[in-house]
Amino acid sequence: MKYKKSAGQNAKERILDVSEKLFAEGSFASVSVRTVTSAANVNLSAVNYYFGSKKGLFQAVYVRRATLMNHERLGLLQKAVGKAQQEGRAVSVRELINAMLTPPIFWLYEEEKGLSGYIRFLARAYLEAASDMENVLSQEVDVFDKFVPYFQEVNPSLTVEDIYWRIHFIMGVMHHTINHLDRIGLLSHTACSVETREQTRDRMVAFCCEGF
Amino acid sequence: MKYKKSAGQNAKERILDVSEKLFAEGSFASVSVRTVTSAANVNLSAVNYYFGSKKGLFQAVYVRRATLMNHERLGLLQKAVGKAQQEGRAVSVRELINAMLTPPIFWLYEEEKGLSGYIRFLARAYLEAASDMENVLSQEVDVFDKFVPYFQEVNPSLTVEDIYWRIHFIMGVMHHTINHLDRIGLLSHTACSVETREQTRDRMVAFCCEGF
DNA sequence: CTGCTTTCTAAACGTATGTTTTAAACGATA
DNA sequence: TATCGTTTAAAACATACGTTTAGAAAGCAG
Numbered sequence: 001m002k003y004k005k006s007a008g009q010n011a012k013e014r015i016l017d018v019s020e021k022l023f024a025e026g027s028f029a030s031v032s033v034r035t036v037t038s039a040a041n042v043n044l045s046a047v048n049y050y051f052g053s054k055k056g057l058f059q060a061v062y063v064r065r066a067t068l069m070n071h072e073r074l075g076l077l078q079k080a081v082g083k084a085q086q087e088g089r090a091v092s093v094r095e096l097i098n099a100m101l102t103p104p105i106f107w108l109y110e111e112e113k114g115l116s117g118y119i120r121f122l123a124r125a126y127l128e129a130a131s132d133m134e135n136v137l138s139q140e141v142d143v144f145d146k147f148v149p150y151f152q153e154v155n156p157s158l159t160v161e162d163i164y165w166r167i168h169f170i171m172g173v174m175h176h177t178i179n180h181l182d183r184i185g186l187l188s189h190t191a192c193s194v195e196t197r198e199q200t201r202d203r204m205v206a207f208c209c210e211g212f
Numbered sequence: 213m214k215y216k217k218s219a220g221q222n223a224k225e226r227i228l229d230v231s232e233k234l235f236a237e238g239s240f241a242s243v244s245v246r247t248v249t250s251a252a253n254v255n256l257s258a259v260n261y262y263f264g265s266k267k268g269l270f271q272a273v274y275v276r277r278a279t280l281m282n283h284e285r286l287g288l289l290q291k292a293v294g295k296a297q298q299e300g301r302a303v304s305v306r307e308l309i310n311a312m313l314t315p316p317i318f319w320l321y322e323e324e325k326g327l328s329g330y331i332r333f334l335a336r337a338y339l340e341a342a343s344d345m346e347n348v349l350s351q352e353v354d355v356f357d358k359f360v361p362y363f364q365e366v367n368p369s370l371t372v373e374d375i376y377w378r379i380h381f382i383m384g385v386m387h388h389t390i391n392h393l394d395r396i397g398l399l400s401h402t403a404c405s406v407e408t409r410e411q412t413r414d415r416m417v418a419f420c421c422e423g424f
Numbered sequence: 425c426t427g428c429t430t431t432c433t434a435a436a437c438g439t440a441t442g443t444t445t446t447a448a449a450c451g452a453t454a
Numbered sequence: 455t456a457t458c459g460t461t462t463a464a465a466a467c468a469t470a471c472g473t474t475t476a477g478a479a480a481g482c483a484g
Binding site for chain 2: 470471472473474475
Binding site: 027028029030124126127128137144145160161165166167168169171172173174175176177179180183184186187189191192203204206207208210211212 | 356357
């Protein structure tokens with residue numbers, strides 16, 4: 001029941017790869033279907049054939065890696081939970097924030113597999129018209145919800161409100177770093193370099209831990 | 213030497229007001245000249261007449277309030293510096309971060325004068341194509357440079373690199389709050405409300421102070 | 425009023441947009 | 455080989471875009 005042609009199923013993947021990168025660098029409206037299709041070396045109508053519409057393509061780009069992304073975060077969370085239980089203690093703030101930030105930041109440095117593009121795409125998707133992309137955000141929100149009880153456990157004096165505000169700030173640190181990592185040198189007059197992914201992650205985690 | 217007509221100079225201001233609001237809610241490419249002109253009740257060609265081009269309009273929106281914005285920040289900085297000198301001490305981290313964050317956050321809550329729109333516009337301008345808008349960012353970068361020596365004075369163990377990274381994170385907290393303040397209730401499942409401008413500012417300052 | 429500059433209007437220009445249509449090329453199956 | 459569903463291709467569609475043009479309307483100076 002499988003049908004293939006010259007590029008076959010690759011065409012669909014190639015469109016996703018290319019538009020992921022393009023949507024990461026520009027807004028939804030600024031990236032045209034023609035730019036996508038010519039960069040992917042497919043016919044103009046391929047986008048509408050495979051994804052129905054431009055918006056459909058955008059959502060498909062999101063969906064492709066969304067589950068994997070949040071899977072990694074929850075994996076790190078459960079790993080930390082297991083380790084803490086074994087040692088008979090509560091999960092630390094550092095471990096929690098580490099689980100939230102490590103996947104996106106490591107992906108950000110993973111140019112080869114295209115993961116970097118996806119992360120930057122995600123950060124931009126947050127700013128597209130809320131009405132279109134609310135479902136885009138809902139999944140990430142659900143993941144962060146799972147962290148809340150642990151934050152509460154490790155610091156019972158905090159209200160739920162306090163915790164959500166701090167998660168909000170952590171997301172800010174994360175998104176801004178994703179969006180402007182390449183401009184950090186310009187901001188600092190070349191005082192800051194891009195460093196390794198671990199160094200960047202550690203800087204962020206340290207900053208956010210203290211904030212908590 | 214002044215010439216006026218029906219609406220006269222108001223037309224130009226009205227275009228700026230309207231496009232400030234529209235550019236705050238959507239990307240540069242997603243806001244059309246026709247949307248702007250019809251919302252401002254002016255002729256289609258008014259944008260090109262007054263600002264030369266759509267991009268010219270965008271930059272004019274930025275320029276109109278840019279100096280005032282950074283003036284307020286530097287004013288707060290110098291006020292804090294003066295008070296500290298009088299008391300024979302160094303400027304505190306809290307005072308510095310307060311001077312950085314109070315103007316934009318207070319403006320964010322100032323719906324009437326349109327300042328809220330400008331702040332949201334600014335946060336979005338950071339994400340427009342770097343080549344077009346680098347000059348947009350340069351001024352804000354210059355302002356933050358002025359804060360660096362004071363951060364160094366209050367905490368001499370920090371390197372310049374450390375400081376710039378933390379300023380970068382503070383900008384992240386700020387931009388994210390500006391972009392998503394209206395969604396904080398959704399993120400937290402209505403656990404968080406929008407609060408007053410002072411409460412929001414204090415939450416941000418507290419988080420960023422600890423991060424430093 | 426007469427000149428002159430500024431402001432506003434309506435229409436058109438050329439191009440770029442997302443999408444649809446029509447048909448050809450292809451791979452697997454029978 | 456003939457057939458069927460899938461994929462690719464080229465062209466056209468209708469609309470939306472930023473910008474330009476030509477001229478009318480309006481305000482000021484003499």
